Amino acid sequence: xxxxxxxxxxxxxxxxxxxxxxxxxxxxxxxxxxxxxxxxxxxxxxxxxxxxxxxxxxxxxxxxxxxxxxxxxxxxxxxxxxxxxxxxxxxxxxxxxxxxxxxxxxxxxxxxxxxxxxxxxxxxxxxxxxxxxxxxxxxxxxxxxxxxxxxxxxxxxxxxxxxxxxxxxxxxxxxxxxxxxxxxxxxxxxxxxxxxxxxxxxxxxxxxxxxxxxxxxxxxxxxxxxxxxxxxxxxxxxxxxxxxxxxxxxxxxxxxxxxxxxxxxxxxxxxxxxxxxxxxxxxxxxxxxxxxxxxxxxxxxxxxxxxxxxxxxxxxxxxxxxxxxxxxxxxxxx
Amino acid sequence: xxxxxxxxxxxxxxxxxxxxxxxxxxxxxxxxxxxxxxxxxxxxxxxxxxxxxxxxxxxxxxxxxxxxxxxxxxxxxxxxxxxxxxxxxxxxxxxxxxxxxxxxxxxxxxxxxxxxxxxxxxxxxxxxxxxxxxxxxxxxxxxxxxxxxxxxxxxxxxxxxxxxxxxxxxxxxxxxxxxxxxxxxxxxxxxxxxxxxxxxxxxxxxxxxxxxxxxxxxxxxxxxxxxxxxxxxxxxxxxxxxxxxxxxxxx
Numbered sequence: 375x376x377x378x379x380x381x382x383x384x385x386x387x388x389x390x391x392x393x394x395x396x397x398x399x400x401x402x403x404x405x406x407x408x409x410x411x412x413x414x415x416x417x418x419x420x421x422x423x424x425x426x427x428x429x430x431x432x433x434x435x436x437x438x439x440x441x442x443x444x445x446x447x448x449x450x451x452x453x454x455x456x457x458x459x460x461x462x463x464x465x466x467x468x469x470x471x472x473x474x475x476x477x478x479x480x481x482x483x484x485x486x487x488x489x490x491x492x493x494x495x496x497x498x499x500x501x502x503x504x505x506x507x508x509x510x511x512x513x514x515x516x517x518x519x520x521x522x523x524x525x526x527x528x529x530x531x532x533x534x535x536x537x538x539x540x541x542x543x544x545x546x547x548x549x550x551x552x553x554x555x556x557x558x559x560x561x562x563x564x565x566x567x568x569x570x571x572x573x574x575x576x577x578x579x580x581x582x583x584x585x586x587x588x589x590x591x592x593x594x595x596x597x598x599x600x601x602x603x604x605x606x607x608x609x610x611x612x613x614x615x616x617x618x619x620x621x622x623x624x625x626x627x628x629x630x631x632x633x634x635x636x637x638x639x640x641x642x643x644x645x646x647x648x649x650x651x652x653x654x655x656x657x658x659x660x661x662x663x664x665x666x667x668x669x670x671x672x673x674x675x676x677x678x679x680x681x682x683x684x685x686x687x688x689x690x691x692x693x694x695x696x697x698x699x700x701x702x703x704x705x706x707x708x
Numbered sequence: 709x710x711x712x713x714x715x716x717x718x719x720x721x722x723x724x725x726x727x728x729x730x731x732x733x734x735x736x737x738x739x740x741x742x743x744x745x746x747x748x749x750x751x752x753x754x755x756x757x758x759x760x761x762x763x764x765x766x767x768x769x770x771x772x773x774x775x776x777x778x779x780x781x782x783x784x785x786x787x788x789x790x791x792x793x794x795x796x797x798x799x800x801x802x803x804x805x806x807x808x809x810x811x812x813x814x815x816x817x818x819x820x821x822x823x824x825x826x827x828x829x830x831x832x833x834x835x836x837x838x839x840x841x842x843x844x845x846x847x848x849x850x851x852x853x854x855x856x857x858x859x860x861x862x863x864x865x866x867x868x869x870x871x872x873x874x875x876x877x878x879x880x881x882x883x884x885x886x887x888x889x890x891x892x893x894x895x896x897x898x899x900x901x902x903x904x905x906x907x908x909x910x911x912x913x914x915x916x917x918x919x920x921x922x923x924x925x926x927x928x929x930x931x932x933x934x935x936x937x938x939x940x941x942x943x944x945x946x947x948x949x950x951x952x953x954x955x956x957x958x959x
Contacts, residue, residue, distance in 0.1 A: 401847050609768040
């Protein structure tokens, strides 16, 4: 186990994540895992990391890291203008950071969550089967918390594969599906909302409000009225659920969603569209589109295309414990 | 012959493209929960390929599944057929956990307030709270937090207006019609009447979760001295909670 980085600044919500914790929702423990699984997995694919590799997730301003050993890595997801010793780093490309150099992030260009993945993945002792950090209960990652100054990050295995250097996506943006639409399948309390409320919900622009974290995003936009104010009996809750609070504010549950909730749910955002919501920027508006069960099932066959410009494999289907992400890799040639 | 059941008893809702919520009648009642528990335990036991997570609650069961391995119609049919022969399926007898609890004093700072509010003496409150078995309907809110049903309605009190910044782990508390136990230290507005020296959620234990949904719980009043002894044993990993098989009808 080699030391790879010392944390100079922790940044905001900087945590180690793997693909998530499975099978503990019945005890009240959420799945956690990356907010944008596409960016996370795409980066691990670039590095040819094995399934279950642990990566670093953060939001802007990002951490500042002192490199303790030459390491192959890549940065994916939100673009926070990554720098190495003050010089710009490419996004979505495998590069080498040299011992003694400092990785940092300069400005928020795009997105909300960014990922630093390293060759072999970070080392972190799994808790309840996963290294994903769940800060609220102090599980996983580095002592169950966000990173802070002085922490040291370790690499799981000895570095390898220098030929990965320069492997990159030829495009960073998903080439499929409209960015501004989130597809929604109606949920158990759909019928408890007035038809005006439903029309408003599907007919109005929304944006992510000032309260957001790994647990949920509070939305700004028209409030939604239920037919009455009666509470429902608490029931299971999972990521993607659109809860409508008592005052009509929609809140979409994310990776760290609690497992039981008592608010009415108008519907669920499709898994396929949730990473898009996760990356939605301040001020960026989107709309909800109601879809049928058949359209929702169809969404599982959509492919996220990350064309790889160098040393790409032809095709890859990614499967993560039932949450299926398709990633296509194309050889494009320089 | 079992009770005649029909598909009208259950309602099925999508929770996204890979989730199904099975809803029973909209009522919190042991008889309804008994059916939730039955279906939940059978699904747990049979481990159908494609079922990823199960979240049982008062009158519902949420199933997360892989729609590419298990199609929804199939899942609904299987659950209905399972539901219709539920009476013939044997599920494990519920367990009754005996949870040592020290009431009042530093462990239950709100006990005398609660006694005043409800018009009972502190000792009466203790025997009312400890004198019955509670059904553990579900775990959630935080790891291992137990939603208990069956509290004496005369003990119902409003939450504190100002939540406490930190409620110690193991606190036994009451808020409106509910009583519960805090597994880990957290802020909270419930009225604290006692504390158990046992840890409900402990990663160092082979099974980190002390209590399981669908079982019963009884609070066992102990004195401060005993509390400290048990706390020491618990810390050394030497204490095991007393568990007895409950009578089926008590569920």
